[in-house]
Each structure stands twice: as C-alpha cells, then as structure tokens.
Amino acid sequence: MSEPLYTLKCGKAGCFYPEYERKADLKDQTHYCPGCGHGITHKLMAEAIDELGIQDRVILVSPVGCSVFLYYYFDVGNVQVAHGRASAVATALKRARPEAIVISYQGDGDLAAIGSAEILHSANRGENITVLFVNNGIYGMTGGQMAPTTPVGAKTTTTPRGRNVWNDGYPLHISEVLSSLEGPSFIERVALGNPKQILQAKKAIRKALEAQIKGLGFSLVEVLSPCPTIWKMDPVEAQRYVREEMTRIYPLGAKRDRLAEAAPRPLPEAPPPLEEIPRLLKIDTRPSPPSARHLEGLEDRIKIAGFGGQGVLLLGQLIAEAGMDDGLEVSWLPSYGPEMRSGTSNCHVRLASKPVDSPLVTRPNILLAMNEPSLRKFLPDVADGGLVLYNGQHVPEDCHRPGVRVLAMPFAEMADSIGSAKAGNIVMLGALMALHPVLPDEKIDGALKRLVKTERWLELDRAAFACGKNAALELESCHA
Ligand SMILES: Cc1ncc(C[n+]2csc(CCOP(=O)(O)OP(=O)(O)O)c2C)c(N)n1
Ligand code: SF4
CATH class of the missing domain: 3.40.920.10 (Pyruvate-ferredoxin oxidoreductase, PFOR, domain III)
Known part of the structure; x- marks a missing residue:
C-alpha cells in the first residue's frame, strides 16, 4: 500500500494561538458556523505553515467577510485590510519585505466582486504572493447576497427568483481567468466536499506556498467551500452540495503549475534611501513660515x-x-x-x-x-x-x-x-x-x-x- 503524501492531524496546529481572543467561555472555539469551510481552510493553511517551517516569516492579510477575524487565530504577522484590497496590500507587504511569506486570504465577494481589479492586476504582475480564495458562492457575512460566483438559478437575498444570466451574468471562473495570464506560477481549484478532496486541498495550499518560497511568482488556491448557514443546509448536506454541484460548475484541478520549470523572479528594486525621497517627490522640506496667528498660543x-x-x-x-x-x-x-x-x-x-x-x-x-x-x-x-x-x-x-x-x-x-x-x-x-x-x-x-x-x-x-x-x-x- 502506498504511503499517503499528506495527512490531516488531530489537534491544533502550532501556528494557531493556544487560546483565541474571544469571550471567556469561547476561547477554544472559532467564530465560524458549524460545518463552515473557513474553519477547515484555516486548519489546512496552519498545517502547511507548520510543515514548511515558515511561521516566523508569514504575514497574513485578513479580508472583510466572515474570515475578518483570521488574525485572532494565527500566531503570525497579521494585517487586516479594507474590503477587496487584500491582494494589493499583500503586494505592498511583499515588496517591502521580500523575505516574508505573504498570504492574502479572501472570500469570493471580497476577491471576485469588490476586489476584482486588485486580484487581476496582482496576478498579472506575477506578484510573489499566495492567495487563498475561499469560494462559497455567496456573501456570507452580510447575510447572503449574490456573489459573482453564485451558481445560475441560486436564490439569494438579491436574486430572490434565482440568479438569471440575462440580469446577473454568469458565474465567474476566477481560476480560469487568472490562468490565462502570464504572471501566475501556480493556480489550483480544490474543494472541501469530502476527506479526499480536503487532503488534496492541503496539498495544493502547500504547493502554492512552496511556489512563493521559491520566489516563482503569484500563486492561488481556490477552495470550493461550504456555507451551511446561508445555504440553509446542514453541514452534511452542504458538503454534498460542494462535492456534487459546485464541482460541476467549477471543475477541480491545477490550472497552472510551473513549479518545476519557472525560474525565481528577480527581487524588487531596492527603494531609494530615505533622505533621497523628498528630492525625488519634489517635496519642499524647509520649515513652513509661521502662521499668521502663530504668536497667540491657541x-x-x-x-x-x-x-x-x-x-x-x-x-x-x-x-x-x-x-x-x-x-x-x-x-x-x-x-x-x-x-x-x-x-x-x-x-x-x-x-x-x-x-x-x-x-x-x-x-x-x-x-x-x-x-x-x-x-x-x-x-x-x-x-x-x-x-x-x-x-x-x-x-x-x-x-x-x-x-x-x-x-x-x-x-x-x-x-x-x-x-x-x-x-x-x-x-x-x-x-x-x-x-x-x-x-x-x-x-x-x-x-x-x-x-x-x-x-x-x-x-x-x-x-x-x-x-x-x-x-x-x-x-x-x-x-x-
Ligand atoms: C467597502 C465595503 N463594501 C461593502 C461591505 C459590506 N460587506 C462586508 S462582508 C461583505 C461580503 C463578504 O463576502 P465574501 O467575501 O464572499 O466572504 P464570506 O463572508 O462569504 O466569507 C460585504 C459586501 C464592506 N464591509 N465594505
Ligand atoms: S455564514 Fe457561511 S461563511 Fe460565514 S461563518 Fe457561517 S457558514 Fe461560514
């Protein structure tokens, strides 16, 4: 019998905080609903970070959405950003600190709707960041509005009669769109529909991080993820929906894998020395003349x-x-x-x-x-x-x-x-x-x-x- 390549561990990964910053009686729980894919994705990401030994180098960018409190859970560098801007902020962090491993964690509303420009251009520039894109086909945090990834026909609070392509367009296939660009080194779509899919998801997350560690450029893993609460399903039914319905709309698999052949990207140009900046930006650093009322002591x-x-x-x-x-x-x-x-x-x-x-x-x-x-x-x-x-x-x-x-x-x-x-x-x-x-x-x-x-x-x-x-x-x- 062949050895499994990756195993899921029981217990908490080392890069999770031992206790979460929550009310006293909730300190050992996440804030996610039972059966939510964010919790599973966090665990997979945490295990990959541990296995790669990069905890001290990771900077995690938390989005706006149900996963906004990511920073409560991971004992790494954390930045929480405005809705949709995670990959732009991740770009800045990585350019300023090329030695850091920067992970932009985003929902589908965050990444594919309000942040669509940021993700497209980060990928197109081949920024050496890793994006975890949790696609549950809905705006979870705000109570279930249609996302660009919502399946055709799905009823949401903003499409009460079901998503209609003539009104609302087609589900956006982010992984396929981004893999048409030159910049990315690794893109894979995975799912959380059963243990086998979950193991594959972990493998993909690890590979995406390895691409960044090797300096190969933009990597992204799209995770088809259950949202039992908004889908109004129990967790088992929601997993079935991921496995049988979502994967039909969003085919799984690697869309780009240049891990073997790509060469590391050159490091970003060193920024000019601080004292040069005023001259380059034509900033007048001479003290401004005293104001007309400078003697009043107001x-x-x-x-x-x-x-x-x-x-x-x-x-x-x-x-x-x-x-x-x-x-x-x-x-x-x-x-x-x-x-x-x-x-x-x-x-x-x-x-x-x-x-x-x-x-x-x-x-x-x-x-x-x-x-x-x-x-x-x-x-x-x-x-x-x-x-x-x-x-x-x-x-x-x-x-x-x-x-x-x-x-x-x-x-x-x-x-x-x-x-x-x-x-x-x-x-x-x-x-x-x-x-x-x-x-x-x-x-x-x-x-x-x-x-x-x-x-x-x-x-x-x-x-x-x-x-x-x-x-x-x-x-x-x-x-x-
Ligand atoms: C600029 C701005 N616009 C809108 C919102 C409201 N808002 C908060 S979360 C969210 C949707 C999040 O959905 P998604 O990214 O799919 O994440 P999920 O909650 O499903 O994990 C929206 C529209 C906001 N906080 N800021
Ligand atoms: S609403 Fe959906 S995405 Fe948000 S925590 Fe609950 S199950 Fe997860």
Whole structure:
C-alpha cells in the first residue's frame, strides 16, 4: 500500500494561538458556523505553515467577510485590510519585505466582486504572493447576497427568483481567468466536499506556498467551500452540495503549475534611501513660515459627535476650513461606523497657532455633543477647564463635571423653528463662536459659502449661525 503524501492531524496546529481572543467561555472555539469551510481552510493553511517551517516569516492579510477575524487565530504577522484590497496590500507587504511569506486570504465577494481589479492586476504582475480564495458562492457575512460566483438559478437575498444570466451574468471562473495570464506560477481549484478532496486541498495550499518560497511568482488556491448557514443546509448536506454541484460548475484541478520549470523572479528594486525621497517627490522640506496667528498660543482640540445625518462631519469641516483661512494650523479627522444610516459619527478637529502634531483628539478642550450617547461617551475625556455644548433641553443630572462647563441648548429644535432641524449643527457653531470666539464671522461665512452647495441652505445656515450666536450671547448676559 502506498504511503499517503499528506495527512490531516488531530489537534491544533502550532501556528494557531493556544487560546483565541474571544469571550471567556469561547476561547477554544472559532467564530465560524458549524460545518463552515473557513474553519477547515484555516486548519489546512496552519498545517502547511507548520510543515514548511515558515511561521516566523508569514504575514497574513485578513479580508472583510466572515474570515475578518483570521488574525485572532494565527500566531503570525497579521494585517487586516479594507474590503477587496487584500491582494494589493499583500503586494505592498511583499515588496517591502521580500523575505516574508505573504498570504492574502479572501472570500469570493471580497476577491471576485469588490476586489476584482486588485486580484487581476496582482496576478498579472506575477506578484510573489499566495492567495487563498475561499469560494462559497455567496456573501456570507452580510447575510447572503449574490456573489459573482453564485451558481445560475441560486436564490439569494438579491436574486430572490434565482440568479438569471440575462440580469446577473454568469458565474465567474476566477481560476480560469487568472490562468490565462502570464504572471501566475501556480493556480489550483480544490474543494472541501469530502476527506479526499480536503487532503488534496492541503496539498495544493502547500504547493502554492512552496511556489512563493521559491520566489516563482503569484500563486492561488481556490477552495470550493461550504456555507451551511446561508445555504440553509446542514453541514452534511452542504458538503454534498460542494462535492456534487459546485464541482460541476467549477471543475477541480491545477490550472497552472510551473513549479518545476519557472525560474525565481528577480527581487524588487531596492527603494531609494530615505533622505533621497523628498528630492525625488519634489517635496519642499524647509520649515513652513509661521502662521499668521502663530504668536497667540491657541491650541483647540475639538471633538464633535452625534449620529450620522446630524451634520457632525460638516460642522468639523467648517471649523477647520475657517481656521485655515484665518491663518491657523488645522486638522480634521472624520470617524464613523460602517452603517449606512444613523450610525455613530464623530470627528476630531484641531485649531492651533503651531503646526499640529497629530490629527487625533483624545483630550478635547471642546466637546460638541449632538446627542446624549455622545455626551456620555466623550464627557469623561474632556480636559479640565473644557467647554461642552450639548444638543438637549437640559444637561442630564449625572453629566455635570467639576472644572468643565457643560451647557445644554436645544440646537436642533432652534434650527427647526427657523426652517430645518438639520441646521442644528450650525446653530451649535454659532453658540460656540459666541462662547469661544476664536474665528472671525467672515471666515465662517467664507467656509459656509465654499462647503454649502445650494443658495437655500446657505441662507438657512447663515440664519442658523446668527440664531445660535445670539442665543448663547443672551445666555451669557443673563449669567453675567
Ligand atoms: C467597502 C465595503 N463594501 C461593502 C461591505 C459590506 N460587506 C462586508 S462582508 C461583505 C461580503 C463578504 O463576502 P465574501 O467575501 O464572499 O466572504 P464570506 O463572508 O462569504 O466569507 C460585504 C459586501 C464592506 N464591509 N465594505
Ligand atoms: S455564514 Fe457561511 S461563511 Fe460565514 S461563518 Fe457561517 S457558514 Fe461560514
């Protein structure tokens, strides 16, 4: 009887972390659904890394998709990237560190939809990276939308009547498309439909990594992988579907194997020495002349926070633009959640007489809170002596802080009374300029003119600014 070439081992591969960064009672489990092909692919990849003795050299690029938490599992170098960009980032990593073994791990939505340009050009350039392409024919993480690889006729949330070629095109055969290019050294399609296929998948993953170790250029393994949850099948049925249906649409086997004949690619050109870069990029490194307001010692660190749609980012932009126009050093850094609507939104603005070292605002001296959750979240960060404006009738009982002035005004309601609650952010800006007059009105007006696109809104915003300023001045005079 011939010896099996590769064996699957029981127990955890050495390059997995002993415990995963999860809730206390889940530390020995992955986050994947039972029967998910990602878990199996992780195990195969981990074993191949161990067997090749490359753990210390591996940099793993995690995608967006169900496998986004790859970095929780592998004790190697890890980078998590934006949706679809894994092979582009892998390219950069490999060029910067040619001695590293760079693995780009991607789902089919990530690689074949949003990242289709990146994968095509990485393969075409023959980048010396290895791509693990987990094709489950669906967008798993987001609940089952059609992917370019979805089988014809398959019902998904975006093709409720089944994928129709006249509407949605044909399933994209990534391995075949890429193997028509000159760049790749190794491409194989494998499946996770039964133990035999799984053993073959491991062999292919190992070969793809060997191609990179030998410096032969781009290698990719496409793994036909079960997604029982979204396919609404049990794990056994999902494996059958992979074995019998997916392999019919996507034929298995090596599409390119130049391991024996290809010569190593030349190493990337060494980058120019650091001190040469400003000259090459024509960057003027002379210190910039002092700003018009450099003697004032102004150093405002402003945090603006609320829900998406409350004009948080625009308010920050207006302050930064007006400050820049007035000769201050400024920065504006937006930060918002992945939700399309009504997610949290905040931005960091710095206004200073001296160059700004970092755009981050961690200890604001001014907090503009457009809603109560933002007030509660950021109030503890406000520096002593700071000012907080809160969009509400009253400051909640437990939101007073000694040494910090917290002032509530119903900015959105005030804006509503003059035309639209949406201008609440500008009413707040007016109030801020009354209480902390660091920017001239005409500079704010100039910024409004540049950033507000329609005449109607410009007029409303001007009125909103005046309304906020007058209301805050009145309040001050009552307190005086
Ligand atoms: C720029 C951007 N667009 C869309 C999304 C939403 N999104 C998150 S995961 C995903 C699909 C992932 O599907 P796939 O790559 O097939 O991976 P799977 O979850 O099936 O493993 C999408 C569209 C996002 N996070 N970022
Ligand atoms: S939804 Fe599908 S791809 Fe995502 S973890 Fe579950 S089985 Fe795996």
